[in-house]
Amino acid sequence: MTKIRHLIERSRRGIKFTGNSQTRIGNFIKEIFNKEGVPKIVNLLMLLEMMTDTDEYELLSSIGFVESVNSADFERFNKVYQYLVNNFTSPIKLDQVADLVGLTPTAFCRYFKERTQKTFVQYLNDLRIGRARRLLIEGKMKISTISMEVGFNNYSNFIEQFKKSSNMSPSTYQDMFRLQAQDVI
Numbered sequence: 001m002t003k004i005r006h007l008i009e010r011s012r013r014g015i016k017f018t019g020n021s022q023t024r025i026g027n028f029i030k031e032i033f034n035k036e037g038v039p040k041i042v043n044l045l046m047l048l049e050m051m052t053d054t055d056e057y058e059l060l061s062s063i064g065f066v067e068s069v070n071s072a073d074f075e076r077f078n079k080v081y082q083y084l085v086n087n088f089t090s091p092i093k094l095d096q097v098a099d100l101v102g103l104t105p106t107a108f109c110r111y112f113k114e115r116t117q118k119t120f121v122q123y124l125n126d127l128r129i130g131r132a133r134r135l136l137i138e139g140k141m142k143i144s145t146i147s148m149e150v151g152f153n154n155y156s157n158f159i160e161q162f163k164k165s166s167n168m169s170p171s172t173y174q175d176m177f178r179l180q181a182q183d184v185i
Contacts, residue, residue, distance in 0.1 A: 003052040014060030021056035076101045077115055088127045089151045094120060128152060129165045136174040143170045 007015075017025050028050060032043040051057075083100055084092070097120070098108035112120045128150040135146045144155055147170075152158035162170045 004048050007048065007052045010059060015051075016058045016060055017051070017054065017056060018058060019056040021050075021054040025050055025054075080112070084124060084127060088124060088131070089149065091151070091153065092124060124151075125161050126165065129162055132158070132162065132170065133166070133173065136170055137177045139174060139178065143174070146170070 016022075025047070028043075028047055032040060032047065035043055080097060080101055083097060094105050094108070098105045101108065101111075103111060109120055112118075112123070116123050118126070132146050132150045135141055135149065136143070141149065147155050147158035150158075152161070159169060162168075162173070166173055168176075
């Protein structure tokens with residue numbers, strides 16, 4: 001497995017296979033694409049071995065590219081992510097999260113958007129709506145209770161955000177899954 005570990009390390013810089021290896025690896029990928037179960041896993045290991053046993057490749061970026069991924073930045077973002085996942089059901093203030101990583105609220109918003117392509121509020125709402133979908137599918141709570149449970153203190157805002165995210169109301173979403181469950185039975 002050492003050779004595969006080295007392959008994965010090199011792949012952080014991007015690998016382009018060349019020559020006969022490019023053709024052989026490409027054909028093998030096409031061949032295993034539709035396999036399932038254990039044969040697919042076995043073929044994946046064979047593919048990785050094939051990739052490790054060739055010298056016909058180019059690395060697509062310099063070592064500086066890999067080292068430019070700042071581990072401190074990763075830790076900073078991970079701290080924000082963990083905080084949101086652990087606290088999204090409670091009221092979260094922007095300045096609290098910005099303080100958590102030592103940024104002003106304005107700098108934090110810019111930082112967050114660069115990494116997620118979403119505003120902080122959009123991301124937080126997506127977390128909350130994702131949890132709400134799960135609770136709606138389970139069908140054990142009223143929609144108004146779910147709204148509060150996932151961190152929306154305003155029911156009409158919950159409905160609006162849910163519609164924006166799902167293109168349907170929470171009740172329609174829940175009914176859709178009830179009907180699907182009845183069809184299965």
